[in-house]
Amino acid sequence: xxxxxxxxxxxxxxxxxxLGAMEFAIDIMAVREIRGWTPATALPHAPSFVRGVIxxxxxxxxxxxLAERLGFDPIELSARRVVIVVQIGARLVGLLVDAVSDIxxxxxxxxxxIPDVASExxxxxxxxxxxxxxRMIGLIRLEHLAPPSLGEAA
Amino acid sequence: MDPMETxxxxxxxxxxxxxxxxxxxxxxxxxxxxDSETVNAVFRAVHSIKGGAGAFKxxxxxxxxxxxxxxxxxxxxxxxEASPSAMKTMLRSxxxxxxxxxxxxxxxxxxxxxxxxxxxELGRLAEEPGExxxxxxxxxxxxxxxxxxxxxxxxxxxxxxxxxxxxPAPDLYRRGNEPARILRELAELGDMRVTCDASALPLLDxxxxxxAYLAWSIDxxxxxxxxxxxxxxxxxxxxxxxxxxPLAPAPDAEAANADGLEFTPLSIDLPMIDAPxxxxxxxxxxxxxxxxxxxxxxxxxxxxxxxxxxRVDRLANLVGExxxxxxxxxxxxxxxxxxxxxxxxxDLTALEQLTREIQEGIMAxxxxxxxxxxxxxxxxxxxxxxxxxxxxxxxxxxEATEVDRTVFEKLADPLTHLIRNAVDHGLETPxxxxxxxxxxxxxxxxxxxxxxxxxxxxxxxxxxxIDRARVKAKAVEKDLIAADAQLSNTEIDNxxxxxxxxxxxAVSDISGRGVGMDVVKxxxxxxGGRISVSSRPxxxxxxxxxxxxxxxxxxxxxxxxxxxTLVAPxxxxxxxxxxxxxxxxxxxxxxxxxxxxxxxxxxxxxxxEMGFRTTPADPLSGVVIIVEGDGGxxxxxxxxxxxxQRQVVIKSLETNYQQVQGVAAATILGDGRVALILDIDAFVxxxxxxxxxxxxx
Numbered sequence: 001x002x003x004x005x006x007x008x009x010x011x012x013x014x015x016x017x018x019l020g021a022m023e024f025a026i027d028i029m030a031v032r033e034i035r036g037w038t039p040a041t042a043l044p045h046a047p048s049f050v051r052g053v054i055x056x057x058x059x060x061x062x063x064x065x066l067a068e069r070l071g072f073d074p075i076e077l078s079a080r081r082v083v084i085v086v087q088i089g090a091r092l093v094g095l096l097v098d099a100v101s102d103i104x105x106x107x108x109x110x111x112x113x114i115p116d117v118a119s120e121x122x123x124x125x126x127x128x129x130x131x132x133x134x135r136m137i138g139l140i141r142l143e144h145l146a147p148p149s150l151g152e153a154a
Numbered sequence: 155m156d157p158m159e160t161x162x163x164x165x166x167x168x169x170x171x172x173x174x175x176x177x178x179x180x181x182x183x184x185x186x187x188x189d190s191e192t193v194n195a196v197f198r199a200v201h202s203i204k205g206g207a208g209a210f211k212x213x214x215x216x217x218x219x220x221x222x223x224x225x226x227x228x229x230x231x232x233x234x235e236a237s238p239s240a241m242k243t244m245l246r247s248x249x250x251x252x253x254x255x256x257x258x259x260x261x262x263x264x265x266x267x268x269x270x271x272x273x274x275e276l277g278r279l280a281e282e283p284g285e286x287x288x289x290x291x292x293x294x295x296x297x298x299x300x301x302x303x304x305x306x307x308x309x310x311x312x313x314x315x316x317x318x319x320x321x322p323a324p325d326l327y328r329r330g331n332e333p334a335r336i337l338r339e340l341a342e343l344g345d346m347r348v349t350c351d352a353s354a355l356p357l358l359d360x361x362x363x364x365x366a367y368l369a370w371s372i373d374x375x376x377x378x379x380x381x382x383x384x385x386x387x388x389x390x391x392x393x394x395x396x397x398x399x400p401l402a403p404a405p406d407a408e409a410a411n412a413d414g415l416e417f418t419p420l421s422i423d424l425p426m427i428d429a430p431x432x433x434x435x436x437x438x439x440x441x442x443x444x445x446x447x448x449x450x451x452x453x454x455x456x457x458x459x460x461x462x463x464x465r466v467d468r469l470a471n472l473v474g475e476x477x478x479x480x481x482x483x484x485x486x487x488x489x490x491x492x493x494x495x496x497x498x499x500x501d502l503t504a505l506e507q508l509t510r511e512i513q514e515g516i517m518a519x520x521x522x523x524x525x526x527x528x529x530x531x532x533x534x535x536x537x538x539x540x541x542x543x544x545x546x547x548x549x550x551x552x553e554a555t556e557v558d559r560t561v562f563e564k565l566a567d568p569l570t571h572l573i574r575n576a577v578d579h580g581l582e583t584p585x586x587x588x589x590x591x592x593x594x595x596x597x598x599x600x601x602x603x604x605x606x607x608x609x610x611x612x613x614x615x616x617x618x619x620i621d622r623a624r625v626k627a628k629a630v631e632k633d634l635i636a637a638d639a640q641l642s643n644t645e646i647d648n649x650x651x652x653x654x655x656x657x658x659x660a661v662s663d664i665s666g667r668g669v670g671m672d673v674v675k676x677x678x679x680x681x682g683g684r685i686s687v688s689s690r691p692x693x694x695x696x697x698x699x700x701x702x703x704x705x706x707x708x709x710x711x712x713x714x715x716x717x718x719t720l721v722a723p724x725x726x727x728x729x730x731x732x733x734x735x736x737x738x739x740x741x742x743x744x745x746x747x748x749x750x751x752x753x754x755x756x757x758x759x760x761x762x763e764m765g766f767r768t769t770p771a772d773p774l775s776g777v778v779i780i781v782e783g784d785g786g787x788x789x790x791x792x793x794x795x796x797x798x799q800r801q802v803v804i805k806s807l808e809t810n811y812q813q814v815q816g817v818a819a820a821t822i823l824g825d826g827r828v829a830l831i832l833d834i835d836a837f838v839x840x841x842x843x844x845x846x847x848x849x850x851x
Contacts, residue, residue, distance in 0.1 A: 039827070040828075041718065041719075041820075041827055041828040041829060041830065042718060042766065043811075043814055043817070043830070044763075044764035044765045044766070044814060044815070044816055044817065044830075045764075045765060045814060045815050045816070046814070052828075053807070053811065053820060053828045054827075054828060055822045055826055055827060055828050057475070058471070058474065058475045058478065058805070058822065059805070059809065059810065060805045060806070060807055060809065060810060060811070060820045060822075060828055061810055062810055062811040091809070091810045091811075092810045093810060
């Protein structure tokens with residue numbers, strides 16, 4: 001884990017996680033909890049990236065396979081996969097990812113627009129990229145992941 | 155919250171109660187089922203509103219309440235007769251008063267012209283406006299604050315005794331004296347009647363916590379000499395104003411007025427005043443022979459507390475969690491394969507019992523009678539009747555029927571709409587009714603009852619009934635049905651619920667507010683309820699709502715389909731059966747029907763319908779559940795097996811996700827996993843929206 005660099009001006013903290021070989025980040029303020037994958041109840045008529053719903057202490061939480069949502073290969077399920085529970089508006093959504101790798105702090109101005117080679121889907125859900133050491137980390141645009149847009153395009 | 159704001163909230167809460175009281179009383183007066191106490195109660199209610207409104211300086215409200223009160227006073231002392239027209243004015247005034255309270259609260263403003271008109275009308279009713287009102291205020295003002303330490307109302311006027319006026323000075327309290335103790339001491343001497351005079355009580359901003367604002371007037375029936383009475387005040391004689399005079403056997407209320415004990419009554423709950431009075435009353439042990447009476451008086455008043463709804467909801471949610479956890483625990487204990495005789499099983503049974511009782515308890519807390527809701531409808535009827543020139547009587551039944559708070563709140567709009575419709579569209583004008591040989595007054599009935607675990611609310615009128623020919627013509631015109639469609643009467647009646655249907659030729663101001671019966675239907679459905687209509691030409695129509703008692707739990711049948719666990723609401727299930735080969739018939743490539751006692755019902759493979767599997771299961775290998783939807787249409791659902799039958803806690807899918815076709819809600823089962831609750835109506839609708847003939851080809 002990295003100690004946040006407090007010298008920077010408007011720094012934000014991010015949770016960094018892996019989807020396959022790529023790394024992405026979510027504003028830590030939106031993250032409610034991180035938990036291991038448990039089998040979900042399938043939802044009928046749901047797009048394939050909605051893996052179903054699980055019981056989060058009495059609330060019904062939809063699980064979105066973030067890799068598949070971004071157009072990558074679906075995540076292979078195992079107990080070692082991780083669900084990041086995020087709050088989007090008034091809703092809670094569980095994002096299924098491969099693994100959480102880091103928590104780091106990043107000044108706002110270092111975030112760059114997403115390079116033009118990315119697919120339209122990626123551009124919709126990734127709002128920018130930043131460099132950390134020699135890694136490139138994509139910043140997820142959470143508001144587009146909330147239902148109903150969540151289930152709109154299958 | 156700012157303390158003043160809290161008191162203001164309390165004032166408005168109490169206004170609601172007073173307004174209800176006013177309306178109930180006036181309605182009783184209107185139909186002649188009232189006694190003198192009814193008029194008094196109405197008067198007091200209006201007077202309390204006026205008093206409280208004065209404290210908050212709601213001038214418009216105070217002025218109108220004053221005029222209203224004056225008219226009511228006329229009614230009270232017999233100067234004014236409770237004629238139908240007078241009562242109509244009174245009821246409309248009650249409505250306006252309610253609107254003015256709302257206005258004071260910051261909601262919709264009241265139209266000046268309407269206010270003026272009614273004020274004039276009331277003024278004409280009351281012969282001598284102004285003067286009688288003040289008189290009335292005085293004699294009534296005493297009641298709210300009467301502090302009884304003995305007999306509330308002695309049968310015979312006290313023949314001999316003392317009238318004591320006791321006005322403590324601030325020093326009395328400063329020296330640690332307690333008026334209640336003195337009053338208690340006096341009570342030992344004989345029967346007494348204590349009236350508290352709060353006239354010196356200032357408004358809150360001028361209130362000094364160390365001040366002394368209350369005075370008491372005590373009528374003591376006793377043979378005790380004056381010295382004995384004054385003895386009681388021995389310790390405080392320098393710190394109070396005390397007058398002891400022989401008691402005349404005259405009526406006391408007037409005597410009290412003569413003494414100059416005038417004050418405005420307190421109609422708001424002032425916690426700092428309330429708190430000390432309560433212990434005072436409780437702490438005074440009345441002499442034994444009066445004990446019985448005190449107890450009886452208490453028993454008749456039902457004790458209630460006000461609780462923030464949010465707290466109740468939170469508790470209800472926690473109980474929901476408890477139910478789930480208890481189910482999970484039972485499953486773990488079963489899985490642990492403990493010996494049969496293990497104590498764990500007994501303990502678990504006890505826990506189950508307790509959980510169920512807690513759940514019932516919390517549901518009882520959330521339940522409330524439909525009475526206030528029904529009461530609101532009387533106003534709607536009145537307004538619509540006035541606007542349409544129809545004469546209407548609203549009869550209500552089963553007002554004590556209790557329904558869950560959430561259901562209650564969401565019922566107001568659909569019910570309002572149904573009532574409006576009943577008067578506006580259902581009933582005829584007095585002329586039409588006379589021509590049809592019916593009494594001029596139309597009748598709208600609103601009834602509530604519990605029936606097999608649901609609450610059933612009927613709205614019926616004795617009007618002309620649904621004009622089926624017109625309904626059908628309208629539906630054809632609006633392209634809702636084919637011109638040559640052959641429809642049964644029920645089917646025609648149900649056209650009313652189709653989106654975009656409105657029977658009124660002209661969109662009237664009353665019913666046509668851009669919402670149709672389809673909106674009523676969908677709001678009832680969103681409550682897990684059903685609506686149906688029946689009608690007889692010339693005799694009237696009945697709209698019947700059937701609602702669940704609560705939105706929190708339902709009895710369900712837990713079934714397995716393609717490795718998924720699903721729940722079917724028990725209320726929709728007609729029967730379950732193992733199909734025999736001769737009952738299953740093919741109808742087209744994939745469609746099948748099941749012969750159920752000679753009737754063919756569509757057979758649905760739930761696994762395929764829900765997308766859990768792609769190849770149809772063999773109908774003979776599974777179990778079939780015959781279900782019935784809202785409209786009474788049936789279909790047969792094919793599942794792999796039935797696992798259990800249990801009460802489940804309903805969890806919304808929409809909170810974090812969205813509505814899902816074929817799924818009504820979710821629940822959490824004993825293993826901690828989410829299970830989906832089937833939306834039976836969606837299944838029935840799917841099978842019945844396909845024209846049967848198209849399936850054959």
